[in-house]
Amino acid sequence: MIDKSTLLDLVNGNGTPLIVIAHDLIKANYYKFCKYLPNVKPFYAIKANPESKIVKTLYNEGCGFDVASWEEFMIVYETIEGNHEEKKAFMNEKVIYANPVKRIDSLKKLNEYSIRMTFDNYIEVDKIAQYCKNSRLILRVDVPNTGSVVELSTKFGANPKICLDLIKYAKKAGFNVEGLSFHVGSQCSNFDNYIQAFKIAHNIFEQAKNFGQELTFLDIGGGFPVPYDEDVPSFETLAEVINNSIFQYFDTPKIRIIAEPGRFFVATTAIAIVEINGKAIRNDKVYYYVNDGVYNTFSGTIFDHIQYHFKAFKEGVLKESAVVGPTCDALDKISLNEQLPDLNIEELLYSENIGAYTNASATHFNGFPPAKIIHINI
Numbered sequence: 519m520i521d522k523s524t525l526l527d528l529v530n531g532n533g534t535p536l537i538v539i540a541h542d543l544i545k546a547n548y549y550k551f552c553k554y555l556p557n558v559k560p561f562y563a564i565k566a567n568p569e570s571k572i573v574k575t576l577y578n579e580g581c582g583f584d585v586a587s588w589e590e591f592m593i594v595y596e597t598i599e600g601n602h603e604e605k606k607a608f609m610n611e612k613v614i615y616a617n618p619v620k621r622i623d624s625l626k627k628l629n630e631y632s633i634r635m636t637f638d639n640y641i642e643v644d645k646i647a648q649y650c651k652n653s654r655l656i657l658r659v660d661v662p663n664t665g666s667v668v669e670l671s672t673k674f675g676a677n678p679k680i681c682l683d684l685i686k687y688a689k690k691a692g693f694n695v696e697g698l699s700f701h702v703g704s705q706c707s708n709f710d711n712y713i714q715a716f717k718i719a720h721n722i723f724e725q726a727k728n729f730g731q732e733l734t735f736l737d738i739g740g741g742f743p744v745p746y747d748e749d750v751p752s753f754e755t756l757a758e759v760i761n762n763s764i765f766q767y768f769d770t771p772k773i774r775i776i777a778e779p780g781r782f783f784v785a786t787t788a789i790a791i792v793e794i795n796g797k798a799i800r801n802d803k804v805y806y807y808v809n810d811g812v813y814n815t816f817s818g819t820i821f822d823h824i825q826y827h828f829k830a831f832k833e834g835v836l837k838e839s840a841v842v843g844p845t846c847d848a849l850d851k852i853s854l855n856e857q858l859p860d861l862n863i864e865e866l867l868y869s870e871n872i873g874a875y876t877n878a879s880a881t882h883f884n885g886f887p888p889a890k891i892i893h894i895n896i
């Protein structure tokens with residue numbers, strides 16, 4: 519982790535609110551993923567944190583990317599090296615456009631590539647056939663998201679019962695569907711979701727084979743949980759579950775397997791530092807008003823359903839306190855249950871595990887700009 523004196527030095531040079539991202543830790547997460555899942559190639563889901571310096575670090579390590587929009591596609595395109603033809607080759611092989619429902623203007627722009635993209639319904643096949651016929655299709659199947667913090671299956675994924683029909687429909691439209699994708703839900707600590715997902719995918723692979731079409735590509739999505747608290751089961755345990763399922767159902771490397779880890783690569787690699795701007799006692803509790811909040815770095819409180827915690831730089835007797843953001847909105851309360859010493863205005867707090875779905879969804883609400891981001895190696 520980044521030590522306190524480094525954080526204080528960075529605050530001296532840059533002010534607050536500040537997000538410090540440690541790239542050695544991003545690399546360590548990438549290495550851990552590759553070590554424990556040797557048959558799965560990671561494609562970083564850049565939505566978790568689209569900073570191009572993060573894309574660059576992972577690109578240098580050989581990572582692929584999952585993009586969800588033309589704009590995210592361009593972040594990768596502009597970060598990687600080479601002339602247009604070299605970049606095009608990279609985008610076609612090492613990027614997946616993993617948004618099952620795409621904007622038409624994006625499809626038109628993507629038609630000069632033959633990029634892999636996911637779909638999960640008939641109308642999307644028609645759209646892709648009309649506007650982006652050079653793409654390669656991956657069918658997103660609905661799998662259980664039980665207990666995951668963000669349940670994506672409420673919005674995406676074809677019912678397994680219609681998957682073969684969708685593969686046939688795509689074939690008539692001129693596409694040989696290459697394979698399947700699934701997502702067990704973000705921050706998934708219920709590993710049974712993965713077991714069920716592999717089983718469902720295997721059945722569809724078998725159905726396609728019996729129909730005469732070999733699927734060769736499996737995208738196991740994201741969901742790899744981050745230790746925001748001690749109850750989250752370990753990545754090593756999950757890797758064992760995944761490796762067992764791959765061994766049971768899929769013949770690698772004949773079947774190419776990729777994943778789209780988002781938060782797993784970045785959440786633990788960043789710290790936010792905020793300054794106390796105000797202090798009040800409400801219902802016998804101390805409320806600290808800080809210069810960053812739910813509309814900025816701590817937007818994950820709402821969009822990502824994550825509870826962030828704070829620590830002080832100074833020591834003292836701890837008591838239950840609230841930490842709230844700077845805007846006039848009552849929604850802008852980051853936490854009502856922090857254990858903090860008695861602090862004064864202009865003193866600092868920090869919050870760990872702030873790298874995923876935080877600055878990615880920050881706004882300018884009430885005129886407060888998002889936190890400055892600093893990239894370091896530790």
Ligand SMILES: Cc1ncc(COP(=O)(O)O)c(C=O)c1O
Nearest residue numbers: 563704705740741778779780781
């Ligand atoms: C299609 C897709 N892939 C990957 C991810 C990243 O998931 P995670 O951050 O849980 O790894 C998401 C998150 O919403 C997603 O929608």
